Amino acid sequence: MEKLVSSWFNNKTLPQSYIFPPETRPGNHINPRSNAIPVIDLGNASAHDRTLVVQQILKASQEFGFFQVINHGVSEDLMNDTMNVFKEFFELPAEDKADLYSEEFNRPCKLYTSSANYDGDKVHLWRDSLRHPCHPLEECIKIWPQKPTRYREIVAAYSIEAKKLGSRILDLISEGLGLDLGYFGNKLSESVVASVNHYPPCPDPSLTLGIAKHCDPSLLTILLQGDVFGLQVLNDGKWIGVEPLHNAFVVNIGHQLEVVSNNRLKGAEHRVVTNSTVARTTAAIFLNPSEDCIVEPAKSLIRADESPAYRAFKFKEFLYNYVTMGGNSEKSLEPFKLHG
Ligand code: OGA
Ligand code: NI
Numbered sequence: 001m002e003k004l005v006s007s008w009f010n011n012k013t014l015p016q017s018y019i020f021p022p023e024t025r026p027g028n029h030i031n032p033r034s035n036a037i038p039v040i041d042l043g044n045a046s047a048h049d050r051t052l053v054v055q056q057i058l059k060a061s062q063e064f065g066f067f068q069v070i071n072h073g074v075s076e077d078l079m080n081d082t083m084n085v086f087k088e089f090f091e092l093p094a095e096d097k098a099d100l101y102s103e104e105f106n107r108p109c110k111l112y113t114s115s116a117n118y119d120g121d122k123v124h125l126w127r128d129s130l131r132h133p134c135h136p137l138e139e140c141i142k143i144w145p146q147k148p149t150r151y152r153e154i155v156a157a158y159s160i161e162a163k164k165l166g167s168r169i170l171d172l173i174s175e176g177l178g179l180d181l182g183y184f185g186n187k188l189s190e191s192v193v194a195s196v197n198h199y200p201p202c203p204d205p206s207l208t209l210g211i212a213k214h215c216d217p218s219l220l221t222i223l224l225q226g227d228v229f230g231l232q233v234l235n236d237g238k239w240i241g242v243e244p245l246h247n248a249f250v251v252n253i254g255h256q257l258e259v260v261s262n263n264r265l266k267g268a269e270h271r272v273v274t275n276s277t278v279a280r281t282t283a284a285i286f287l288n289p290s291e292d293c294i295v296e297p298a299k300s301l302i303r304a305d306e307s308p309a310y311r312a313f314k315f316k317e318f319l320y321n322y323v324t325m326g327g328n329s330e331k332s333l334e335p336f337k338l339h340g
Helices: 047-063 076-091 094-100 137-143 151-177 255-260 315-324
Strands: 039-041 066-070 110-113 128-133 191-199 211-214 220-224 231-235 238-241 249-253 270-272 280-288
Touching (some): 047 151, 076 151, 076 191, 076 220, 076 280, 094 110, 128 137, 151 191, 151 220, 151 249, 151 280, 255 315
Parallel strands (some): 039 066
Antiparallel strands (some): 110 128, 128 191, 191 280, 220 280, 231 238, 231 270
């Protein structure tokens, strides 16, 4: 518990164990403000606009692997309540969170710091994190935090809405790729996991990271980023910032969608930089395949002159490899690639 960044960050200097090597530290690339990441309006309902939205999503998913959505149908009140209850969780006194703290890899609902493997970290990450499954709700909710008192009620409502939004976006993606409607609807997106990140103010943001460069192991990720900057996406070798946009969700393509689309969509690498003035709280909802789900390039996407870029694998095989490779995005798909 005393390892949590939030329990000691007021020390004035950054400990050596949080200092990244010069090649991977952000240096002065902390705040490359940019509006390059497309913002897509989901509020347009008519058939003509739907085609346009599908095109916009496909283009953004191919070029960046990232986009933001507005007019997405999740109420502003629920978004605010959710963000507030997550912030309140991290502000609770230590004794109210102690039971949830765990360095055990497989504990389903846990509060931890840095990565899932603190002792194995080369460099520690400047973040604390709360992670738990959200589906099926009736089972999962019993292991969620009991404080703040409204946590379970609000996060239950939120996880349902986030999953609905994710499924809607997956339907638009399947339409854009030319897959059957509902292609992603079953086992491929059955597991829903919440990962709530808390990044306290940092004494030297140029030397450390909140999350190092990675691509999400998910199918699709829906991120509530709040109003504090910190997320950067790697595009053409450059880090571009994702502007916090009120009431928007940040959506990104995970490794599994990269596989199913046979590399038509891009699982984009991203990282989180810290800042020295305000705490930043974000909440990712990962839509993942179930553990035994077979993931493979969609057969209907393989043209006659093309071969599949990956072999079929079980999602749990991928996860095992992802964790073993420490989240290294180049290596995590390597054992599943077909060369030919
Ligand atoms: C993640 C992630 C981004 C952020 O949790 O995988 O990339 O801004 N989070 O917290
Ligand atoms: Ni991520």
